[in-house]
Amino acid sequence: MTDPRQEAVGQGELEFSPDERDAVYKAIFNRRDVRGQFLPDPVPDEVLARLLQAAHHAPSVGFMQPWSFILVRDASVKQRVHAAFQTANEEAARMFEGSRADTYRRLKLQGILEAPLGICVTCDRDRAGPVVLGRTHIPTMDLYSTVCAVENLWLAARAEGLGVGWVSIFHESQLREALGIPERVVPVAYLCVGRVSHFLRKPELETAGWRPRLELSSLVSFDGWERRSDDDPLLPLLRRE
Amino acid sequence: MTDPRQEAVGQGELEFSPDERDAVYKAIFNRRDVRGQFLPDPVPDEVLARLLQAAHHAPSVGFMQPWSFILVRDASVKQRVHAAFQTANEEAARMFEGSRADTYRRLKLQGILEAPLGICVTCDRDRAGPVVLGRTHIPTMDLYSTVCAVENLWLAARAEGLGVGWVSIFHESQLREALGIPERVVPVAYLCVGRVSHFLRKPELETAGWRPRLELSSLVSFDGWERRSDDDPLLPLLRRE
Numbered sequence: 275m276t277d278p279r280q281e282a283v284g285q286g287e288l289e290f291s292p293d294e295r296d297a298v299y300k301a302i303f304n305r306r307d308v309r310g311q312f313l314p315d316p317v318p319d320e321v322l323a324r325l326l327q328a329a330h331h332a333p334s335v336g337f338m339q340p341w342s343f344i345l346v347r348d349a350s351v352k353q354r355v356h357a358a359f360q361t362a363n364e365e366a367a368r369m370f371e372g373s374r375a376d377t378y379r380r381l382k383l384q385g386i387l388e389a390p391l392g393i394c395v396t397c398d399r400d401r402a403g404p405v406v407l408g409r410t411h412i413p414t415m416d417l418y419s420t421v422c423a424v425e426n427l428w429l430a431a432r433a434e435g436l437g438v439g440w441v442s443i444f445h446e447s448q449l450r451e452a453l454g455i456p457e458r459v460v461p462v463a464y465l466c467v468g469r470v471s472h473f474l475r476k477p478e479l480e481t482a483g484w485r486p487r488l489e490l491s492s493l494v495s496f497d498g499w500e501r502r503s504d505d506d507p508l509l510p511l512l513r514r515e
Numbered sequence: 516m517t518d519p520r521q522e523a524v525g526q527g528e529l530e531f532s533p534d535e536r537d538a539v540y541k542a543i544f545n546r547r548d549v550r551g552q553f554l555p556d557p558v559p560d561e562v563l564a565r566l567l568q569a570a571h572h573a574p575s576v577g578f579m580q581p582w583s584f585i586l587v588r589d590a591s592v593k594q595r596v597h598a599a600f601q602t603a604n605e606e607a608a609r610m611f612e613g614s615r616a617d618t619y620r621r622l623k624l625q626g627i628l629e630a631p632l633g634i635c636v637t638c639d640r641d642r643a644g645p646v647v648l649g650r651t652h653i654p655t656m657d658l659y660s661t662v663c664a665v666e667n668l669w670l671a672a673r674a675e676g677l678g679v680g681w682v683s684i685f686h687e688s689q690l691r692e693a694l695g696i697p698e699r700v701v702p703v704a705y706l707c708v709g710r711v712s713h714f715l716r717k718p719e720l721e722t723a724g725w726r727p728r729l730e731l732s733s734l735v736s737f738d739g740w741e742r743r744s745d746d747d748p749l750l751p752l753l754r755r756e
Contacts, residue, residue: 289716290538290674298533298542298674302569302667304529328543330731333668338722339729345749348738366651378648389738402726407619410607410682415683418703421662422602422669425573426543429670433539434533437745442576442649442656454740462659464692473529475740479578485643488580490571497589499637508586511564512597 301429308437311470312388321434322391325467329431334419336407340399342424342464344453347390353450355464355512356386358448359441366443389466393483394453395424397460420462427465428482437470440476489513521651539706542670545714549747551676552711554631563632563727566708576658579646581640582703585694592693592743596705597627598636599684600691622723625682630707635694636665659701668706668730678711730754 290298326343334340363383368376386392390452397420409415428438441464449461480487489514496503520756531539567584575581587593604624611619627633638661650656682705691704721728732753737744 280750288541289665289676290541294538297531297538298670299557299565300529300535301530301539302574302603302671303547305572305574307574310722311589319749319752322749324540324564326731326753328540328646330525330734331544331546333546333548333681336717337726337728339734342736342740344736344738344740344742346531351738362652366648369646369647369651370588372710381648383649407607407611407622407720407725408603408624410610410684411603411686414658417659418665422666424659425663425666426670428663429539429576429667430543430599433536435530442554442653443651455741456548456740459740466565473754477578479648484648485578485580487578488571490567493571493580493583494567494585495585497585497587497592498698499583499585500584508560508563511560512567 301432305432308439310382311384313469315469317391327425329423332422332426335415336403340397340401340416341420342396347423352373354452385466389468391467393465395463426462439466542673544677546673549680551623553626554710556710557631570668570744573664574668579643581638582661583637584636595693598697603684626707632708634706636704646651677748680707736737
């Protein structure tokens with residue numbers, strides 16, 4: 275058996291310089307959900323391959339790697355996905371009331387047809403048999419692993435200068451049908467991917483006044499749910515932007 | 516109303532240099548699920564604040580920001596969480612058969628007591644009322660948002676030289692009880708966080724022969740589920756590491 279130490283990387287060898295660390299935060303803080311700024315330029319294969327490798331190196335429960343990636347480039351397939359969105363979005367608009375409903379209808383919520391590339395990220399719940407290490411008690415862990423792949427891809431895309439938008443307003447069954455996805459497989463995310471004219475400084479829903487960014491310090495507690503400790507020295511550090 | 520263009524960042528202004536892009540990939544490819552290499556040094560508040568800001572800037576459905584963060588530093592609380600893990604882990608070990616069961620028992624799956632800090636990342640499903648933009652048709656979207664926060668925190672931690680391990684072998688009810696989490700709130704992840712003696716080159720389950728890394732090109736299809744196109748120029752790019 276391999277000595278796991280031979281597989282080790284010393285703290286020194288793979289340390290991050292301050293500049294490298296800042297680059298990771300730059301991607302995290304400037305990632306946006308893009309709906310309206312897509313340009314038609316195709317995503318180069320070299321770049322797409324890096325995005326998919328980034329997704330494939332997400333953490334996964336029991337090293338299950340339950341994800342697959344359906345790349346949508348065909349205009350007629352995009353049309354089917356868009357039709358599924360429209361059906362659900364009409365229903366969604368009727369769920370809001372008064373001025374909220376008006377605002378909802380004014381928001382652009384997807385770029386399915388404009389983005390040069392769609393990526394449906396799916397979760398095959400049977401990929402590693404019925405008993406999966408780490409999924410024995412929380413059955414959604416494989417879905418969560420797939421979401422980690424989405425977030426990796428999204429951050430990598432931001433570092434490549436590409437925008438990503440996650441469209442979630444679908445009946446799952448209709449998205450499945452549009453892409454021929456079998457029943458055991460969950461379409462976790464439909465992503466619109468492409469170059470953008472510009473990135474927004476803030477989330478669109480924040481700018482539109484839909485919801486404010488919450489104060490981080492109000493979301494942190496100590497050693498138990500909502501156990502606050504108002505003089506904890508961490509709190510002032512959370513309040514500055 | 517604000518002109519959204521005023522909130523725009525030109526492609527030029529926030530482009531990533533090749534070095535910055537590589538730093539993002541460095542974090543993605545060298546992130547590990549850490550179980551056994553924790554050092555006792557406390558996580559400095561300055562660093563912890565950055566990790567929490569990174570999590571708080573994850574994408575969230577309808578800008579819901581459904582996450583909260585319970586920081587676990589108290590040894591007796593860690594003991595309660597560890598006891599919940601042990602109960603579930605004994606059950607889990609009995610679900611595997613033959614040599615697989617032996618291997619399972621030999622694997623170290625968590626560092627709850629050794630890591631200086633635990634972070635329970637939760638999802639408050641009621642945070643933005645019953646009707647949430649983007650959650651109207653896929654009700655798990657708020658859980659997925661919370662997972663994005665976990666992955667952001669994890670990558671930021673890697674860039675800070677800190678290890679993170681996600682422990683998922685719990686009865687959700689027992690983890691709730693250990694931390695006093697109310698019924699409407701889902702404990703999505705319990706993370707062990709701290710400095711480590713070293714990072715492993717590969718996932719531990721891969722090194723231990725539990726499961727191999729899957730070939731990425733086998734997970735990609737075109738314009739529909741398992742629609743392969745063997746001569747697509749993307750495929751050779753996926754095969755190289």
